[in-house]
Amino acid sequence: EYVRVCDAFGTGYFYIPGTETCLKIGGEVRATVYVNETESADGDDWDSEVRARLTFDAKNDSELGTIGSYIRIQASQGADLGRADVGLDQAYITVGGFKVGRSLTWADDWGLAGESDAFFGNARFNTVSYTYSADAFTVGLGIDDLSDEYAGNEVGLEAVASATLGMATVTLNGVYDFGDEDGAIAGVVSADLGPGTLGIAAAWASGQAEGYDFAAEWTVGAAYTFKATEKLSITPQVVYWGDYGFDGGDDAWGADLYIEYALAAGLTASADVRYIDEEGGDSNWDGFVRLTRSF
Template structure:
């Protein structure tokens, strides 16, 4: 073989070997495309799609620090433990002779998706309160976290544990009493319930709610709440009624609890007629509300008198008027007055002849978005008892 032929043969063999090694080289796979979180604007601000699903999730809540005080020095009792005088129990439930402090942390978890049956929703509220320090019980223990609410809803059907329909509904205009955070007295309570809601932001709306009566298996008849109203840009008008199957939930045992068993076994009802008026071309709103209760039952307004009687604090009649003024984008104020006529004895339809009233004042300043400074004060008075003042200042950051 000539030198030239040998050179060509060697070059051919080298190229073949190089090609074989190239075929055996490791090939790096292209990375999978990353599915970034997508904004879900179907249900309003703050929602995003859970990756890989069509379910929208929103996480919200707040941190709040509150400090309050009262001149309430408590009730005066005789030798047998009967209330004979003293101060009207204060609206905020504060202890006297010092500052009352509380820090609250709240987290809301809200999931929603659209189905052929309507919106499918699940809601969980986690909450912890650090209350007033007590030198006898670890004064700086962490606040216990509890599930304050948990419910699911599909279309207009809602089930779970949440606010009673006699206190709040999905139609926010019907919620509470006055415009303050405390909102005066309006039967604020939570229940296990199953309810149906119909209507929207305008026009006719209503709620029918079957609610747990706390009988723990002793009976099959639930409490019932119904609400019907009409809403427009001018405001709203509504009526609601509640049937309390049993006025209390104490054991059904003869001669116990001061002979209240016969009263606790009785049913009762309450009713409300209310309206909110939004004054055109202003930032002013008015509320007027009236309640009737046939006895001291869960569907009344409640009141400070409950701290005296040991019952709900129901009055035969109650009326409330309140006004809210939004002075600027950052500052608003409201005040309300509520009158109670003829309180009932605890869990009964026996009238005491005592009347009472409550007044509130609320000032709200939001210097920056989602940061609120609020000051509220209340005055409460029941006949034959001294009036009390209570109030608080809080700082709250929403997210």
């Protein structure tokens, strides 16, 4: 009787008593068992991990537009470690299209539905950005503080443009690291095709760039998410990297098969098996099985 439902910003929000601010509380618990053909330094070829997340999302209307704040607290715990450290994974303020704080940037959204499409190694920074969104078009520009990745203070520039054209969505990401004076451009095209969704991705980097930590000079890949039933999806994916790891021109290719099944509302089981083969190096199999409860 003391809490009112707030439907102005979507489902799950309620008014904080005595205010006009709407709050949504969410979270996730994820349990994973990883297996790897290559043994670790301790001789282990499998490991388990539990990850917990707790999120708080608060919004209210004002004369400046919608003001929001988002907090995500996260902790991960492997079986062979001591007590997990609880960390501030994200925390930012939004005012209209402006965002300032610690956040996963647009680079984190780049990629395909599988698990083998590595390109951006770093995508979480203290950042300030502006995003403009229309019905079918989005553009954004941001400045990232890359000081965590360098001994001194350095910044990076990031931009995104996305358009939905019928059944297809095209997204382009561009970044530039002023510390190493290297940049990259990456694009993804996704489209509903038959009983699933096809995704094609490509990326190019002028150098490794310590701030963003690119995986290769160039990357191309494709994935198809087959919606077998309302609850079951199956995603095969292939990726090719040129000058993998910037180690002198050796290329690499990888493939994986990702399966996800919705056991119930908020409860998902998933598994992945992945293969990677580097030119002039060793090949490797790895994978995981996972249970995720979200609320």
